[in-house]
Amino acid sequence: xxxLKIFSVPYLVWMLVFIxxxxxxxxxxxxxxxxxxxxxxxxxxxxQYANIFVRSIWLALIATVICLVVAYxxxxxxxxxxxxxxxxxxxxxMLPMWMNFLLRTYAWMTLLGNNGIINNLLGMIGLGPYKLxxxxxxxxxxMVYNYLPFMILPLYSVMEKIDKSVIEAASDLGCNSKxxxxxxxxxxxxxxxxxxxxxxxxxxxxxxxxSRMLGGGSNLLIGDLIEMQFLGNSYNPHLGAAISLVxxxxxxxxxxxxxxxSPDDQVLI
Amino acid sequence: MDNIVSLKxxxxxxxxxxxxxxxxxxxxxxKEFVTLLGPSGCGKTTTLRIIAGFLEPTSGDIMxxxxxxxxxxxxxxxxxTVFQRYALFPHLNVYENIAFGLRVKKVPEKEILxxxxxxxxxxxxxxxxxxxVNRLSGGQQQRVAIARALVNHPKVLLLDEPLGALDLKxxxxxxxxxxxxxxxxxxxxxxxxxxxxxxxxxSDTVVVMNNGVIQQxxxxxxxxxxxxxxxxxxxxxxxxxxxxxxPQDCVVEFTGRRFECVDKGFAPxxxxxxxxxxxxxxxxxxxxxKLTGIVESVVFKGVHYEMMVDGVDHKWMIHSTKAEPxxxxxxxxxxxxxxxxxxxxxxx
Numbered sequence: 298x299x300x301l302k303i304f305s306v307p308y309l310v311w312m313l314v315f316i317x318x319x320x321x322x323x324x325x326x327x328x329x330x331x332x333x334x335x336x337x338x339x340x341x342x343x344x345q346y347a348n349i350f351v352r353s354i355w356l357a358l359i360a361t362v363i364c365l366v367v368a369y370x371x372x373x374x375x376x377x378x379x380x381x382x383x384x385x386x387x388x389x390x391m392l393p394m395w396m397n398f399l400l401r402t403y404a405w406m407t408l409l410g411n412n413g414i415i416n417n418l419l420g421m422i423g424l425g426p427y428k429l430x431x432x433x434x435x436x437x438x439x440m441v442y443n444y445l446p447f448m449i450l451p452l453y454s455v456m457e458k459i460d461k462s463v464i465e466a467a468s469d470l471g472c473n474s475k476x477x478x479x480x481x482x483x484x485x486x487x488x489x490x491x492x493x494x495x496x497x498x499x500x501x502x503x504x505x506x507x508s509r510m511l512g513g514g515s516n517l518l519i520g521d522l523i524e525m526q527f528l529g530n531s532y533n534p535h536l537g538a539a540i541s542l543v544x545x546x547x548x549x550x551x552x553x554x555x556x557x558x559s560p561d562d563q564v565l566i
Numbered sequence: 567m568d569n570i571v572s573l574k575x576x577x578x579x580x581x582x583x584x585x586x587x588x589x590x591x592x593x594x595x596x597k598e599f600v601t602l603l604g605p606s607g608c609g610k611t612t613t614l615r616i617i618a619g620f621l622e623p624t625s626g627d628i629m630x631x632x633x634x635x636x637x638x639x640x641x642x643x644x645x646x647t648v649f650q651r652y653a654l655f656p657h658l659n660v661y662e663n664i665a666f667g668l669r670v671k672k673v674p675e676k677e678i679l680x681x682x683x684x685x686x687x688x689x690x691x692x693x694x695x696x697x698x699v700n701r702l703s704g705g706q707q708q709r710v711a712i713a714r715a716l717v718n719h720p721k722v723l724l725l726d727e728p729l730g731a732l733d734l735k736x737x738x739x740x741x742x743x744x745x746x747x748x749x750x751x752x753x754x755x756x757x758x759x760x761x762x763x764x765x766x767x768x769s770d771t772v773v774v775m776n777n778g779v780i781q782q783x784x785x786x787x788x789x790x791x792x793x794x795x796x797x798x799x800x801x802x803x804x805x806x807x808x809x810x811x812x813p814q815d816c817v818v819e820f821t822g823r824r825f826e827c828v829d830k831g832f833a834p835x836x837x838x839x840x841x842x843x844x845x846x847x848x849x850x851x852x853x854x855x856k857l858t859g860i861v862e863s864v865v866f867k868g869v870h871y872e873m874m875v876d877g878v879d880h881k882w883m884i885h886s887t888k889a890e891p892x893x894x895x896x897x898x899x900x901x902x903x904x905x906x907x908x909x910x911x912x913x914x
Contacts, residue, residue, distance in 0.1 A: 462649045462650070462651065463655060465649070469618060471667050471718070472670055484657040487657075
């Protein structure tokens, strides 16, 4: 036991220095004025940005749902393939992640632009041009495109562990393929669903690059708001810290609610 | 008695052309306990999966109750399977596992309660309703798997090496119990195993398979006493198998000596396999014996001693209640009806 404790020391130090201390600093700044006095004004000021919070949560939610809908059947098909096909397909899923995040998002700018490739192609058959870039739709698209692998991977790794004979047992006991999914595969993949949602929703709700590049000025998200407090014209780190704190509490609340749906003592075979 | 399941000329071929089943034909009678017996890779589980509907044969017909069911998916077949490693639903408790099939069929809650209760009693798991299946022992999981299949009142129950993971004592108990259940419920059981003893103890009919071919179909006594070829003789119990030839009817020659036997109808001097069970080798004084050998080893097996005896051209296995000292010269003899003559099988 003692030896195990020694092994965990490096991470404990890391946690203390890079997670716990910054967290306390954020909380500290959020409750201080520029003059160095205690206050709750920063927190109450966050209220005026309620519309940005609602938009961020809403867009992140849509992106998460789309990711889940797209990734779920794909992950299931992937997990039921022959082993050597699985690794090839997995590679294709992972491939975009090897490209730089900024580059990928820039690519979407050229694709979606008013004189971009998509509008040009549509123009050839006499359609458009449509306003694609600088819309909330483009922001959602950017989120889905960038975070989809984070949904597929946890789903796949849980589904891959579902014993083939459990699926066969379900159909043996009278389930058609739809009922096999709803009665066995979905309940057994719940842990994958929760962690997939977490891994997409959390970065999506706090992103600022995607909304900046694909959303124009009109689709400001919480991430952009926070960035502006630290690097922008409206320099106010105390307000920025307060917004970060509120965002964290919101995420924490949503995750707690989510975890209520996940069984706690499930042992996967 | 009518046939409940019939397989007709079933061939299963993989994409690379490898044949798993080579023209299997098998009739299973209603209320019969049939065991598919063979070494691993012989095609017994494949045969079971074809009846269950998990695998479509490359060619051939599967008949169920007189109707062709080749295209019927598993969930529409009136059979249920007990899987090798149980395949219980880990997200459901014991009660819900057993109730699964009934819930899918939207059976009224009251009837589910009654039928699951019956099953729990049948498999001795009363009081375990709320238990998570992950916290059951192997034997208990096995019982849940059996109850989960039987609660649907299938006409045929398919069991794929269901006792393979249990320890010897539990396995023996479950063998008796399964046989009792089958007789009490008057069901057809198709049971897959590689354990010849299990097959002989439980079955009405044993189907011995090897390399995707049925070797012999018969009652346990037939299979043991009258194996049709050397493979069956060797696989079912222990055997001495020696090369021999038939100079004439009722006379067989092996290890350079002639013995009287009861088999006839072979071509003159046809080469044959001679099969003699270890318990059928009589130990006699060496002086007046046709065949002699030197005792190499003696192992006590509980009921009998197992002796390896080095004779001319062949090492004999002998089961006897009386041990001979190692190194002693003994004589061996056989009753004519204990010498089983078999045609040589074409090895492919």
